[in-house]
Structure formats: C-alpha cells, structure tokens
Amino acid sequence: MRSIVIMLCAILLLVPVLAFGADEIKVGYHVPLTGWAAADGQSSLRGAQLAVKFINAAGGINGKKINLIYYDDRVEAKEAVIVARKLIESDKVVGVVSGSYSTPTRAAAPIFNQSKVPYVSTIGTHPEIPVDRKYVIQVAVMSEIHGKVGAKMAAEKLKAKTADLLIMDNDFGMAVTDGFRKMAPTFGIKILNEYKYPLGEKDFRSLLGNIKNDNPDVLWASGYYEEAAQICKQAKEMGVKATIIGQEGYDSPYLFKLGGDAVNGVVITTSLDRGSNRPATKKFFAEFLKDYKIAGDQVAAQAFDGVNVLATGLRKGGSDPDKIVAAITELKNFEDAATGPIMYFAQNQVAIRPIVAQMVKNLAFTSFFITNDKALITP
Amino acid sequence: MEKILENWVTGITLGSIYALISIGMTMVYGLIKVLHVAHASVYVLGAFLGFSIYALTGNIWLAFPAAMAGCALVGYLIYSQIYQRVQDARADITFIISLGLFMAMADAFRLIAGPYSLSFSHTFSFPGYQSGILKITPEQLLVIGSSVLLMGVVWWVVNKTKTGLAWKASAQDREVAMGLGLKVNYYFGLNFIFGSALAGIAGVLVGIYYGQVNPNMGFLWSYKVFVVMVLGGLGNVLGTVIASYFLGIAESFTISYFGYFLPRDAIAFILMIIVLIFLPSGVMGRRQRI
Amino acid sequence: MIPTYYITVMTFVCINILLSLSVGVLTGYAGQISLGQAAFMGIGAYTAAFVTTKMGLSCWLGIPCSVFAAAIVGFGLGLISLRLKDDFLAIATMGFNFVVVGVLLYAPMFGRALGMGDIPMLSFFDNPLSREAFLGFCVASVVVVILVVWWLQRSWVGLAWRAIREVQEVAEVMGVNITKYKIFAFVVSTAIAGFSGYLYAHFVLFITPYDFVFTNSTFAVTLAVLGGMGTIRGPVLGAIILTVLPEYLRFIQDYRMLTYGLLLVVILLFQPEGLIGNKSFLWRHLTGLRIFRRKPVSVEATQ
Numbered sequence: 001m002r003s004i005v006i007m008l009c010a011i012l013l014l015v016p017v018l019a020f021g022a023d024e025i026k027v028g029y030h031v032p033l034t035g036w037a038a039a040d041g042q043s044s045l046r047g048a049q050l051a052v053k054f055i056n057a058a059g060g061i062n063g064k065k066i067n068l069i070y071y072d073d074r075v076e077a078k079e080a081v082i083v084a085r086k087l088i089e090s091d092k093v094v095g096v097v098s099g100s101y102s103t104p105t106r107a108a109a110p111i112f113n114q115s116k117v118p119y120v121s122t123i124g125t126h127p128e129i130p131v132d133r134k135y136v137i138q139v140a141v142m143s144e145i146h147g148k149v150g151a152k153m154a155a156e157k158l159k160a161k162t163a164d165l166l167i168m169d170n171d172f173g174m175a176v177t178d179g180f181r182k183m184a185p186t187f188g189i190k191i192l193n194e195y196k197y198p199l200g201e202k203d204f205r206s207l208l209g210n211i212k213n214d215n216p217d218v219l220w221a222s223g224y225y226e227e228a229a230q231i232c233k234q235a236k237e238m239g240v241k242a243t244i245i246g247q248e249g250y251d252s253p254y255l256f257k258l259g260g261d262a263v264n265g266v267v268i269t270t271s272l273d274r275g276s277n278r279p280a281t282k283k284f285f286a287e288f289l290k291d292y293k294i295a296g297d298q299v300a301a302q303a304f305d306g307v308n309v310l311a312t313g314l315r316k317g318g319s320d321p322d323k324i325v326a327a328i329t330e331l332k333n334f335e336d337a338a339t340g341p342i343m344y345f346a347q348n349q350v351a352i353r354p355i356v357a358q359m360v361k362n363l364a365f366t367s368f369f370i371t372n373d374k375a376l377i378t379p
Numbered sequence: 380m381e382k383i384l385e386n387w388v389t390g391i392t393l394g395s396i397y398a399l400i401s402i403g404m405t406m407v408y409g410l411i412k413v414l415h416v417a418h419a420s421v422y423v424l425g426a427f428l429g430f431s432i433y434a435l436t437g438n439i440w441l442a443f444p445a446a447m448a449g450c451a452l453v454g455y456l457i458y459s460q461i462y463q464r465v466q467d468a469r470a471d472i473t474f475i476i477s478l479g480l481f482m483a484m485a486d487a488f489r490l491i492a493g494p495y496s497l498s499f500s501h502t503f504s505f506p507g508y509q510s511g512i513l514k515i516t517p518e519q520l521l522v523i524g525s526s527v528l529l530m531g532v533v534w535w536v537v538n539k540t541k542t543g544l545a546w547k548a549s550a551q552d553r554e555v556a557m558g559l560g561l562k563v564n565y566y567f568g569l570n571f572i573f574g575s576a577l578a579g580i581a582g583v584l585v586g587i588y589y590g591q592v593n594p595n596m597g598f599l600w601s602y603k604v605f606v607v608m609v610l611g612g613l614g615n616v617l618g619t620v621i622a623s624y625f626l627g628i629a630e631s632f633t634i635s636y637f638g639y640f641l642p643r644d645a646i647a648f649i650l651m652i653i654v655l656i657f658l659p660s661g662v663m664g665r666r667q668r669i
Numbered sequence: 670m671i672p673t674y675y676i677t678v679m680t681f682v683c684i685n686i687l688l689s690l691s692v693g694v695l696t697g698y699a700g701q702i703s704l705g706q707a708a709f710m711g712i713g714a715y716t717a718a719f720v721t722t723k724m725g726l727s728c729w730l731g732i733p734c735s736v737f738a739a740a741i742v743g744f745g746l747g748l749i750s751l752r753l754k755d756d757f758l759a760i761a762t763m764g765f766n767f768v769v770v771g772v773l774l775y776a777p778m779f780g781r782a783l784g785m786g787d788i789p790m791l792s793f794f795d796n797p798l799s800r801e802a803f804l805g806f807c808v809a810s811v812v813v814v815i816l817v818v819w820w821l822q823r824s825w826v827g828l829a830w831r832a833i834r835e836v837q838e839v840a841e842v843m844g845v846n847i848t849k850y851k852i853f854a855f856v857v858s859t860a861i862a863g864f865s866g867y868l869y870a871h872f873v874l875f876i877t878p879y880d881f882v883f884t885n886s887t888f889a890v891t892l893a894v895l896g897g898m899g900t901i902r903g904p905v906l907g908a909i910i911l912t913v914l915p916e917y918l919r920f921i922q923d924y925r926m927l928t929y930g931l932l933l934v935v936i937l938l939f940q941p942e943g944l945i946g947n948k949s950f951l952w953r954h955l956t957g958l959r960i961f962r963r964k965p966v967s968v969e970a971t972q
Binding site for chain 3: 033034035071072075076077078081082085086088089090103106107110126128169170171173174
C-alpha cells in the first residue's frame with residue numbers, strides 16, 4: 001500500500017514544461033504517423049506541409065508565418081482525445097486540421113468544438129462529425145455523395161443496367177455504397193447481389209467467383225487503393241468482365257504500382273479531377289512531385305485544401321473563432337482548393353463541390369464525368 | 380462447377396501459405412514451448428529481402444536464397460540473444476518479449492522502407508495450368524509447388540536426420556536429453572535457423588503472389604498462424620500442415636457460399652474455438668510432438 | 670487550475686490501471702492467461718453506450734449493467750477455460766477477442782463500423798460532471814477496486830488462486846475447488862475490465878469496435894507484466910508508465926513504437942519479474958531502504 005502512495009506522489013513530479021510561441025500562428029494537425037494507416041498519414045502530412053510552405057512563402061497570414069504542430073494519432077480515438085487536449089492547452093493553437101480518418105476525427109470534434117477551436121476535417125467522412133458543432137468544418141466529401149453520383153454516372157456514361165456491390169466493411173466503404181444503393185433504382189440500375197469484405201483483406205477470389213457468375217454490367221467496389229489493386233488484379237485474373245467502379249479511396253499512384261495493367265478501364269468517383277486545367281490543381285501536383293519525388297494523391301490534396309481553407313478563415317477572422325468559422329462558411333467558389341472548387345458551404349459547415357468521375361487510361365487518371373446536380377452533391 | 384474448382388485452387392494456395400509460415404513457428408513451440416510471435420517479423424523480413432534483391436538484380440530466383448540466408452541469420456540472433464536468455468522465465472513473459480520484438484521490427488520496417496506498399500510483381504516465364512475450366516496461375520503454381528517441395532524437405536529433416544531426432548528428443552524432455560549428452564542449445568539454434576529460413580521463403584512467395592510487400596503484412600497472417608497451430612496441435616508439424624490446408628480450403632468455401640458474416644479472422648477463430656471445445660488439445664493433440 | 674491535458678492523461682491512467690489490474694487478478698494471481706481483456710472492456714463500453722443512448726436510461730445504471738454484462742461473458746469464458754491449458758487458453762482468448770470485435774463490427778444494433786457516439790458524460794441530477802469531477806470519480810473507482818483486489822488476495826480466495834497458479838495438481842488433491850476459484854477469477858477480472866470500458870465510454874464519448882481490438886489486449890497484458898505480476902503495485906506502475914511514457918516520447922513520435930517495443934524487450938530480458946515485482950532488482954533494493962522499514966529487520970528477511 002505504501003508503495004502505491006509513494007508512486008502516486010512520484011507522478012506529480014513528472015511535470016513537462018509548457019511551450020511558448022513567438023510571433024507565429026500555430027495550427028494544429030493530427031495524423032496517423034505510425035500504425036496501419038501510416039501510408040495515408042504520410043501523404044496527408046506532406047499535403048499539409050506543402051500548403052504551409054506555399055502560404056508562408058506568400059507572406060504568411062497577415063504577415064505572420066504558420067507553424068504546423070502535428071501529432072501522431074495512430075487512427076485511435078483515445079490518442080485523438082489526448083492530442084486534442086495537448087494542442088488546445090499546451091500548444092495553444094488557433095485552429096486545427098484533421099489529417100486523419102473518421103474515428104479519431106469524430107472523437108476529437110466535440111473537444112475542439114467545446115473549446116471553440118475551429119476544426120477542419122479533410123478525410124474524416126463520418127456523417128456525425130460536423131453535426132450540431134458550429135466550429136467543426138467538413139471539407140471532405142461525404143461518403144454517400146460518391147455513391148449517389150456513381151449511380152448516375154454508371155447509368156449515363158457506362159450505360160449500366162445491372163450492378164454487383166463489393167463493400168468494404170468500415171464506415172467509409174459502407175457509406176459510399178449506401179449512396180449507390182439508394183440512387184440505383186432512380187437511374188434504372190438493378191442491384192444483383194451484395195458482398196461485404198473486411199478492411200485489409202487481400203484475397204477476393206472467393207467472392208469474385210460469385211461475381212463472375214452474376215455477370216453484372218458494373219461492379220461497385222468500395223475500398224482503399226490497396227484493396228482496389230488486389231480486386232482489379234484478381235478480377236482480371238479470374239475473368240470478371242464488369243467495369244469496376246471505385247471511389248476516391250482508390251486515388252493514389254500506388255493503385256497503378258500495385259495493380260498494374262489490371263487497373264486500366266477502372267472508373268472512380270472523386271472530387272479531384274486530375275485532367276482539369278485549374279491552376280490550383282496543376283500547381284499542387286507539380287510542386288508535390290518536385291518536393292517529394294512522388295506523385296501526390298487524393299489524401300494529400302485534401303489535406304492541402306483543408307489547411308488552405310483554415311488559413312483563409314484565419315486571414316479574415318484573426319483569432320476570433322466565430323469570425324474564423326464565419327469567414328470560412330461564407331466562402332463561395334473557393335478556387336484555391338487543389339482537389340476542385342468549393343462551390344459553397346451548406347448546413348453544418350459542409351463543403352459542397354462538384355463531383356467528378358475519372359477513368360484510368362494507360363495507368364493515369366483521366367477526366368470522365370462531372371456533375372453539379374444539387375440533389376446528388378448535397379448530403 | 381467452375382466456382383468449386385476455383386475455390387479449391389484458392390484454398391489450396393492459401394493453405395500452402397499458411398503452412399509455410401506456420402511450420403517454423405510450430406517447430407519452435409514444440410522445442411521451447413514459446414509462442415514465437417516475432418516469427419511473423421522474420422517472415423516480413425524475408426519478403427523485404429527478397430524484394431530488395433529482386434529490385435537490385437532483376438533475378439527473381441535470387442530472391443529466395445537471399446531471403447533464406449537473411450532470415451536464418453536473424454532467426455538465429457533472435458534465439459541466441461533473446462530466447463536463450465529467458466529460457467526459464469514464465470511463458471507469458473517470453474510472449475510479451477516476443478511481442479515487443481515484433482512491434483519494434485514492424486516499425487523498423489516502416490522506418491527503413493517507408494509506410495507504403497512496394498510493388499513486387501514478376502511475370503514468370505513458365506505458364507500457368509489450364510485444362511478446361513480449371514485454371515491455375517503461374518503464381519499459384521509456384522506457391523503450391525514450393526510448399527509441397529519444402530514440406531517434403533521438412534518431413535525428411537524431421538524424420539530422417541539426426542537433427543530431426545535430436546529435436547524430437549529435446550521436445551519430449553529437455554532435461555533428459557541434456558542429461559544424455561545432447562547439445563540441446565545447438566539443436567535449438569538449428570531449429571530456429573531452419574524455421575526462419577522457411578518463413579523467409581514464405582515471405583517472398585506471399586510477396587510475389589499478391590504483388591506487394593509492406594511493413595504491416597506481418598499482422599495479417601500472424602493471427603492465422605495461431606489458429607492453424609492450435610487446430611493442428613501446438614508443436615505438431617504434421618498436424619499444422621493438415622490444419623493449414625483445411626483452414627485455407629474451409630475459408631475459401633465458407634466465404635464463397637456464405638460471404639463474410641464476420642471478418643475472415645473472426646471466422647477462423649470461431650472455427651478454432653468450436654474445435655477446442657470438443658478437442659482441447661487440437662485435432663492431433665499431444666500424441667505426436669514434431 | 671490543472672490543464673485539461675493532464676486531466677485527460679490522468680483519466681486514461683486510471684482506466685488503464687483498471688485494465689491492468691484485471692489482467693493482474695486473472696494472470697498474476699490465478700495464473701490463467703487471457704489475451705482477450707480488451708474484448709471485455711469493449712463489452713462494458715458498448716453496454717454503457719447502449720444503456721444511455723439506445724435505451725435512454727440513467728448513465729449510472731450503466732455501472733451495474735456494464736459490469737454484469739462483462740462478468741456474464743467472463744463466466745462463460747471461465748467455463749471454457751476449464752478445459753484448456755496454458756497456451757491453448759491464450760490463443761482461445763485471443764480468438765475470443767477477434768470474434769467479439771467481429772460481432773460488434775457487423776451487428777447493426779451496435780452501429781457497425783460507425784460505432785456509437787454522443788454518449789453522454791456522467792451527470793448528477795442533470796448536471797454533467799466536469800472533467801475534474803470525472804477524474805475524481807475515476808480515481809475513487811481505482812481506489813475501491815484496489816482495495817477489493819487487495820482484500821481478495823489476502824483472503825482464502827487469494828490463497829486458492831495462488832495454489833492454482835503455482836501447483837494446480839497439488840491444490841486439487843488437497844481439496845481446493847479449482848473450478849469455483851478459476852471461474853471466480855475470470856468473473857472478477859472481466860468485471861473490472863468491463864468497468865474500465867464503462868469509464869472509457871463515458872469519457873471519450875464515442876466508441877468503435879476498433880477501440881477494442883486484440884492489440885489492446887496485448888497492451889493490457891504488457892501493462893501488468895511490465896510492472897510485475899502477482900502484485901497490485903506492479904500493474905498499477907505498469908499502467909502509469911505505459912500511459913504517460915508515450916506522451917513524453919512524442920518528441921520522437923516517429924520512433925515511438927520502435928522505442929516502445931525495444932524497451933519492452935530490454936526491460937523484460939533483464940527483469941522478467943517486472944520492474945517492481947517481488948523478486949526484481951528495484952523492489953529488493955527499495956524495500957531495503959530505511960524509509961521503508963517499520964522496525965529493524967535483518968536484510969535476509971526481505972523476500
């Protein structure tokens with residue numbers, strides 16, 4: 001017993017020193033640097049750091065440079081909670097961008113909201129993240145929208161009448177499919193069968209055999225680029241004829257590296273149009289390639305956009321959280337986004353943007369389809 | 380009908396992979412009664428070594444001996460520097476040590492090779508097999524063929540050599556074996572080298588089969604290894620091999636006909652728990668060690 | 670006013686102490702290995718979430734519900750454990766963890782992959798507890814649990830557990846009811862883990878199945894082993910160190926996991942009894958210090 005009392009006293013001796021900043025603007029960032037999502041984490045961080053570099057090179061925010069303070073959250077809710085507290089109190093940031101997936105973002109959102117720290121989500125797409133939290137801003141495309149647009153695109157451009165669904169079992173995979181399922185009847189697509197698979201699965205042959213027997217026109221397959229590469233390769237190997245439709249999770253140069261030729265002909269729904277001539281898009285990819293010697297991906301582009309959106313808010317709103325959020329949600333036709341223009345912000349601080357489809361030709365994404373249809377692109 | 384054949388082929392290929400990875404770990408368990416979790420890291424190391432040699436030389440066949448050599452060395456180091464020092468510690472302590480090593484190595488891979496998956500594909504000069512509706516890709520042939528070959532080697536070493544005999548003796552009763560003059564540590568070391576080399580080959584094969592290597596690949600397969608080891612009877616090589624193929628085939632058919640009513644690992648574990656309820660020492664049990 | 674960052678970390682320390690004690694009871698005292706404690710934490714957490722969000726009941730009702738739910742399942746696992754030995758049991762509990770997570774992930778009523786959110790903070794007559802108050806509640810809970818465990822291990826139960834752990838066959842011959850005490854160990858251990866889940870749910874306010882995966886079970890075992898099993902102070906210290914240390918290591922956050930893994934290996938290689946386990950270097954020397962001695966004792970008497 002004594003030992004425990006003495007130990008608890010010893011803890012109080014562990015008091016780390018709080019840091020103070022000079023004349024700079026501190027922006028917080030949390031991202032999975034280690035763990036199973038380290039790959040996306042690295043992309044995300046790079047995108048964010050590139051944005052900070054651009055902003056600082058152009059004079060910073062009202063003359064002050066941005067200091068991006070980032071922490072590892074390992075895609076764990078409890079890490080995000082600790083990191084959120086640290087950013088708010090120890091680092092005293094004026095705004096935070098989440099470069100992480102839905103779970104940590106969803107866990108941290110209420111904390112930032114309660115402390116009135118503007119919080120921008122870039123790839124966390126959990127529908128509850130910004131709801132009833134006025135300081136939380138959603139820049140990522142809500143998952144369902146992919147599905148809804150995907151259905152229209154499949155019917156109009158791919159002339160599809162039948163579809164099979166191959167669903168990744170996490171929140172992202174299921175939500176994008178919900179959208180497709182909902183809209184498919186409207187566009188005359190009949191869903192033949194649904195197959196769910198666990199996140200991280202590498203072997204789809206058993207399911208693909210069934211899909212081959214169903215013989216649908218298109219295969220709506222949700223997944224990240226690793227799963228996608230395997231799905232495409234194995235589908236081709238087994239002779240599945242359907243056109244595979246993916247979503248922004250596929251968007252990464254690694255899709256081509258890991259999937260090879262099997263990926264040609266695949267279509268994805270996303271907000272990033274690589275075939276576009278928009279200066280923001282071109283500049284982002286050119287600079288990313290130059291700095292990091294590897295092509296940028298969706299995750300990096302979204303992170304880039306998130307930081308830029310927050311910076312815009314900081315420019316106009318200073319350090320007043322209400323003004324910062326207002327400055328952001330009032331944006332119309334924000335063209336500085338690398339992924340695509342943000343048309344406006346809807347209810348619950350959700351960014352609305354046109355959704356595109358890209359087709360893979362010769363191992364590159366090319367423009368295929370675009371829509372501004374309000375019914376589809378608003379959550 | 381085609382679907383059934385496809386599932387058999389997929390199942391046998393998966394089973395071969397499970398077997399190759401599990402044999403090393405079950406052999407280690409049979410001897411030192413430790414769940415050598417770090418074995419999964421050795422397997423990942425093999426994949427990376429094979430990939431590196433292939434990237435450097437362009438020769439896929441060089442990848443195998445490179446992986447074998449590297450893994451054998453690392454396996455031996457793990458035994459001599461770590462397991463040998465904690466020989467009489469409690470099992471859970473050694474398990475945690477192994478786990479710590481596994482985590483450290485996984486992160487080391489990430490730091491050295493980067494977090495991204497690296498593409499490891501090679502078009503083989505030999506064709507696959509196609510006869511009517513039965514189709515086997517070259518990669519599948521490679522995996523199945525290698526496994527059968529290696530399993531033959533394992534069987535021969537375990538049953539027909541002095542080393543194998545020494546292993547069986549030490550597995551049965553270490554003190555007695557030592558008392559009879561057997562250089563137990565030497566044979567333990569040999570066991571690690573052998574098992575680790577096998578893991579190295581498994582790593583290269585998996586890398587080729589799925590066309591990629593990444594620092595997290597250890598996590599995916601390591602859990603299956605436990606299931607297979609338990610089903611086959613911990614420490615029982617033949618049981619493990621049979622269980623591997625059984626699991627691979629069962630999984631493929633179950634998923635094909637019932638879909639993923641649970642994630643793949645959970646399905647495997649439910650199967651395992653059901654078997655354990657009726658056969659608490661696994662299917663082959665303790666009747667035969669190594 | 671203490672910054673909320675510290676309060677947050679301290680709260681996680683308390684939750685982890687409970688998790689670690691649950692392993693300490695089961696494995697440290699009764700010698701039954703379990704690699705599935707995170708699943709019980711999950712059962713406790715999801716029960717707490719379900720009771721408040723789906724059933725709209727008072728959050729305090731969650732305590733008996735979470736504890737009971739975890740204990741019932743623990744009872745079942747205890748029954749299964751009677752047939753399994755050592756490493757088979759370890760792997761079976763690992764499998765159990767996977768199955769529980771799988772069920773939570775695929776069952777619509779638990780929110781599937783989206784988890785359960787908007788869990789209310791504990792409140793007293795409609796006033797939500799402040800973070801400081803919640804920490805106080807956690808600390809009080811930890812104290813209560815420590816007292817319970819301490820009392821248990823000093824009683825006949827503890828003696829029976831020690832007998833089962835050290836010399837099970839002999840204990841059986843001497844008439845100790847192995848079945849009863851083994852199952853009791855499981856029930857106590859999982860109840861504690863379930864309660865830690867309850868606290869977790871009402872603190873993070875958003876839970877997903879991924880919060881309770883097998884990796885967290887190994888984390889729980891690590892907490893207990895590092896400090897030293899077979900004691901109460903061991904798991905407590907282990908929990909404190911392994912919750913606070915990663916925060917200190919943030920400055921090398923890219924190497925955090927590597928450091929963590931290596932530390933584990935090195936510490937346990939040289940101190941397999943844990944940092945302050947009964948036979949460890951630190952403990953023997955600490956108890957040898959004068960400030961610890963109540964009355965003059967000869968050095969040989971320190972065990």
